[in-house]
Amino acid sequence: MAGTDTHGRAERRSAGELESEVLAALWATERPLTPAEIQAEIDGGLAYNTVHTILKRLYDKGLVLRDADGRRGAYRPAKNAAELTAEAMHEALDRGPDPIAALQQFVTGLSAEEERALRDLLGGGAV
Amino acid sequence: MRVDVYTPLLLSLLLPAVSPVIGRRVAPALAARVLTAAAVLTAAATTWSLVLLATTLLGSAPSVVAEAREDGQRLADPVPAAIGIAACAALTVVARRVHRAVRTERATRRALRRLAEGHPADTELIVAASPVPQAFAIPGRPGRILVTSAMLGALEPAERRVLLAHERAHLAHRHGALVTAVTLATAADPLLAPTRRAVAFLVERWADEQAAGAVGDRGATARALARAALTTCRTRPACALGFTDRAVTRRIAALQTAPPPRLWPVALAVLALGALSALCAADATNDMLALLTSVLF
Numbered sequence: 518m519a520g521t522d523t524h525g526r527a528e529r530r531s532a533g534e535l536e537s538e539v540l541a542a543l544w545a546t547e548r549p550l551t552p553a554e555i556q557a558e559i560d561g562g563l564a565y566n567t568v569h570t571i572l573k574r575l576y577d578k579g580l581v582l583r584d585a586d587g588r589r590g591a592y593r594p595a596k597n598a599a600e601l602t603a604e605a606m607h608e609a610l611d612r613g614p615d616p617i618a619a620l621q622q623f624v625t626g627l628s629a630e631e632e633r634a635l636r637d638l639l640g641g642g643a644v
Numbered sequence: 645m646r647v648d649v650y651t652p653l654l655l656s657l658l659l660p661a662v663s664p665v666i667g668r669r670v671a672p673a674l675a676a677r678v679l680t681a682a683a684v685l686t687a688a689a690t691t692w693s694l695v696l697l698a699t700t701l702l703g704s705a706p707s708v709v710a711e712a713r714e715d716g717q718r719l720a721d722p723v724p725a726a727i728g729i730a731a732c733a734a735l736t737v738v739a740r741r742v743h744r745a746v747r748t749e750r751a752t753r754r755a756l757r758r759l760a761e762g763h764p765a766d767t768e769l770i771v772a773a774s775p776v777p778q779a780f781a782i783p784g785r786p787g788r789i790l791v792t793s794a795m796l797g798a799l800e801p802a803e804r805r806v807l808l809a810h811e812r813a814h815l816a817h818r819h820g821a822l823v824t825a826v827t828l829a830t831a832a833d834p835l836l837a838p839t840r841r842a843v844a845f846l847v848e849r850w851a852d853e854q855a856a857g858a859v860g861d862r863g864a865t866a867r868a869l870a871r872a873a874l875t876t877c878r879t880r881p882a883c884a885l886g887f888t889d890r891a892v893t894r895r896i897a898a899l900q901t902a903p904p905p906r907l908w909p910v911a912l913a914v915l916a917l918g919a920l921s922a923l924c925a926a927d928a929t930n931d932m933l934a935l936l937t938s939v940l941f
Contacts, residue, residue, distance in 0.1 A: 537769035
């Protein structure tokens, strides 16, 4: 796939969507990331300046912390609200099949045979 | 009236029978919309037919019948009393089922609103710091996407984009409202259960196709589904029981072939099924009114 193609697609994404992607990238890893590392981590070639702008906006909203773990210029996600949300989610899940089961979840269950087929699809590597 | 009043019941057997085929052959966006529309029309017509059948009990109430006979009119009661009574019983069940479905929907909304609490209003992604892989859309204004940290950590960068684009499609195309509509239709008319399952599957397929378009890669979309499903399974004992409708596998298989065509003629035929039951119910209403008028005046 041509670099310009992916770049063009990135440009079409809205600011809100890019915020989600940067936040998702920060949550996907245990360690704090610098803007350059985030840029590399995000699929679809964002400009460095764009990453910087998005990080500033996330910081202003209190969703990320700067200079995390003594690493200057590195960011990691703020945990407080996310932990409260997790508690609320588990509480709702524990209450029984409803109401969260009624939601459209990204994926549902698998049989053993399906599991094997999916592992093959991903190239047999560790998932 | 004799035929018309039963036709919606007959059609609510036909619609679920064709739903799975429509779901496999027609583009998911079109199929989900027409199946939902047809299900809602059929459920409304079926419920109304039950109301009409129950109303015939009034028509055969002794005093009214006696009066009609005094007028020298021979009253041909087209509906046996037993069917009227059965319709009354069915209506009670329908009312209870719809009430319960509405209550469940409300509870879901409340639970979802709670999950969005404490997050900035202008932020699309809500992360839950949880070891359980999970992702779903939270409809509303604005709509949100909830993903757990475990799910984000399990996916590759391109796959995270697929996940976000998938949930975004649910919100942008109001899939929540579509599923709620078909769920309430099924509550009113349990015969439509296969149609509800078809629509629930189709909105996932629809979101998959949107995600594949957004990232420009059907293969990456299929891999995202596979990895998310495997990750989810590793932490959830229910997976090992083989309790599955093969939904994920079918979605992945669909992504490995070309997107299905829109097939308007088939879609229009499904809509016609729904419209037909509505027309029959309307016609039966006319007959009913004529009958009541002849009895009472």
